[in-house]
Amino acid sequence: MTKPDLSKSEQAAVAAARDFASGYLQRNSQTWEQERWMPREMFQEAAKAGLCGLLVRPEQGGMGIGTSALMKVMEELSYVDMAAAFALVVHNNHVRFIDKAGSPEQITRFLPKMLAGESVGAFLLTEPQGGSDAAAITTSALPDGRGYVLNGEKAWITNTPHADLLNVFAQTNPDAGSKGIASFQVPADTPGVTRLPAYDMLGGYAIGAGGFRLEDVRVSEDALLVPAGQGFKAAMAGIDIARACVAAMCVGLLRAGLDTAMPRLMTRHAFGRPLAGQQGLQWQMADVSTSLRACTLLAYDAARLIERDGAAPEAAAHAKKFATEAAFAGLHACMQAMGADGLKQEFPLARHLAAAKMAQYLDGTTEIQNVVISRALQKAYSG
Numbered sequence: 001m002t003k004p005d006l007s008k009s010e011q012a013a014v015a016a017a018r019d020f021a022s023g024y025l026q027r028n029s030q031t032w033e034q035e036r037w038m039p040r041e042m043f044q045e046a047a048k049a050g051l052c053g054l055l056v057r058p059e060q061g062g063m064g065i066g067t068s069a070l071m072k073v074m075e076e077l078s079y080v081d082m083a084a085a086f087a088l089v090v091h092n093n094h095v096r097f098i099d100k101a102g103s104p105e106q107i108t109r110f111l112p113k114m115l116a117g118e119s120v121g122a123f124l125l126t127e128p129q130g131g132s133d134a135a136a137i138t139t140s141a142l143p144d145g146r147g148y149v150l151n152g153e154k155a156w157i158t159n160t161p162h163a164d165l166l167n168v169f170a171q172t173n174p175d176a177g178s179k180g181i182a183s184f185q186v187p188a189d190t191p192g193v194t195r196l197p198a199y200d201m202l203g204g205y206a207i208g209a210g211g212f213r214l215e216d217v218r219v220s221e222d223a224l225l226v227p228a229g230q231g232f233k234a235a236m237a238g239i240d241i242a243r244a245c246v247a248a249m250c251v252g253l254l255r256a257g258l259d260t261a262m263p264r265l266m267t268r269h270a271f272g273r274p275l276a277g278q279q280g281l282q283w284q285m286a287d288v289s290t291s292l293r294a295c296t297l298l299a300y301d302a303a304r305l306i307e308r309d310g311a312a313p314e315a316a317a318h319a320k321k322f323a324t325e326a327a328f329a330g331l332h333a334c335m336q337a338m339g340a341d342g343l344k345q346e347f348p349l350a351r352h353l354a355a356a357k358m359a360q361y362l363d364g365t366t367e368i369q370n371v372v373i374s375r376a377l378q379k380a381y382s383g
Contacts, residue, residue, distance in 0.1 A: 004068035004300050013054060013065050017073040020049040021080040029081040029206070033351050038084060038206035040120070040162045046088055047117030051077075055096035060107070061115050062099065067241055068303040071248035078252030080348070082355035083206035085249055086362065090158040093238060094121030094167050097183070101226050101234065106185060110165060122163035122188075124154040124212060125235055137181055139214060141170035148172075148184065148224070150192075150217040160210030161198050164188050168214070169235055172228045183226035183234060184219055192217035203354025240306050240316040242363040247299035247319035250327035250359055253352045254292040257327075257334035260347055261285065264338050284333045291326035298322055314376040321369035327356040 006014065024045050032038045046052055054070055056062020065073070070089075077085035095114045098106055113119035127138060139152025150170055157163070166186045173180035188195060196211040226234045265281055266274060298319040305312035331353045335342030342349050360366050 004072060004303060006066075006069050006072065009063065010065045010069035010072075013050065013063050013069055014072045014076060016049045017051060017076040020046065020051060021077050025077065025080040025084055029084065030345060030348070030351065032081075032084075032206050033203060034345065036200075036205045037161075038087065038208060042084060042087070042206075043091065043117035043120050043162070045117070047115065051088055052091060052117045053095055053115040054092045056099045056111070056115065060099055060111060062095070067244070067306050068300060070241070071245050071299060071303050074245050075248040075252040075255075078249035078355075079256045081206055082249050082253055082352070082359065083204040085252075086207050086246075087159055089242075089245055090123050091121045093242070094123055094165070096238075097167060097225065097234070098185070101183075102185075103222065105222060106225065110185065114165065119164040120159050120162045122157050122159045122166050122212075124157055124166050124168045126154060126156045128153055128155040128211070137169060137171050139168070139170040140174070141168075141172050141182060141184060143172070144218070147218060147220040150184065150186070150214045150219065153211060153213045155211045156199075156209055157211055159208045160195060160212065161208045163195075163208075166193070166212065167225070169231055176228065178232040180228050181231040181235070182224060182228040183231045184223045185225050186214075186217065186219055186223060188212075190217055190219065201354075202357060203351055204358040207358070239363060240302070240312050243316040243320040243369070244299055244302040244306065244312075246359050246362050247295060247302065247316075247323035250323035250356065251292065251295050251299055253327045253356055253359075254288065254295060254330050256348060256352055257331045258285065258288055258292065260349055261334035261337050261342075264341065281337050284337055288330040288333050291330045295319075295323040295326050313372050317364075317369040317372035317376075320363070321366055321373070324356065324360040324366065327359060328353065331356050 043052060050063055053062030054065050054073060056064065058064045074085050074089055098110050114121055139150065139154065141148045141150050150168060152170065164187065166188055168184045168186050169181055170184060171180050172182050186193065192215045194213040196213060198208055198210040201209065262285060302312050302315040302319040305315045331349060335349045335353065
């Protein structure tokens with residue numbers, strides 16, 4: 001199956017992710033799901049493996065890997081726990097923002113602890129009423145002569161229970177629309193910041209999804225990371241990578257589904273022969289294998305185009321749309337093929353199925369991907 005060409009340092013990052021997944025995540029993921037909680041120590045353990053500075057320049061202490069390598073890292077992590085993988089990719093994205101756009105003071109103040117997993121990052125973009133419409137931000141950041149005063153509420157924020165540093169996107173000028181959006185670095189213990197309870201969901205609790213309320217939160221001018229006019233563009237700049245990463249995570253989920261179901265089908269018998277000898281089950285697993293191959297090709301083709309062109313919105317949308325739907329259907333088929341055993345907690349399929357459903361909402365719903373694809377289609381046929 002097609003694999004990306006990676007440098008030796010990128011191969012080392014992927015190997016570190018595989019070891020971290022097969023060791024630390026494998027020992028803990030099922031417990032986290034049953035307890036509906038992921039401990040803060042996960043970030044520190046990930047940092048020891050070099051997984052908290054994947055996108056940061058090596059001269060700043062990071063690994064500086066590319067898009068394909070990042071996706072392969074997330075695939076390996078998601079093979080065991082997609083929710084934890086997404087928590088880490090959000091943290092890494094925040095660290096990348098600081099490394100790329102931060103002032104020397106912000107880099108010195110925030111980067112070392114975030115690279116060590118001692119300070120956890122969160123990306124505060126989505127709002128309760130806006131959903132996937134990221135441009136419809138109503139959280140305000142109004143200048144007061146000494147800095148800014150922030151008011152508003154954010155929803156569906158990854159890492160809510162543990163976040164120490166908030167990358168808050170807020171509207172500095174409502175009349176300017178998306179051009180008024182700026183990004184601010186706000187420590188979670190700043191007066192006026194309220195950490196809302198994590199959501200009670202179908203599964204995927206390691207993602208730590210919840211919200212924050214900001215009430216007259218005063219920050220100084222040096223809290224500004226990305227100024228108005230650039231904030232929304234900066235937030236959207238990484239969306240293609242994010243969507244391709246979700247597709248790669250689904251590749252990991254499908255691999256895990258086949259690796260869980262097939263050994264059972266090869267060794268269990270019914271009606272005098274192995275389950276794997278039943279044509280109906282053979283064809284079900286063949287369909288899952290086809291989906292896995294298609295997801296892999298779509299995901300890493302999007303990565304190739306992003307690395308070549310800097311953006312690939314249509315390719316990333318195709319990859320995310322197809323992979324999330326295929327992962328959910330494929331994991332359902334793997335569970336069904338295992339019979340009632342697929343429901344048992346000793347197997348990861350139920351947890352992976354919940355993660356696959358969650359993937360259909362992350363970084364833009366399936367419907368949003370259809371909007372992107374439809375626009376590209378109309379442009380191609382507009383003459």
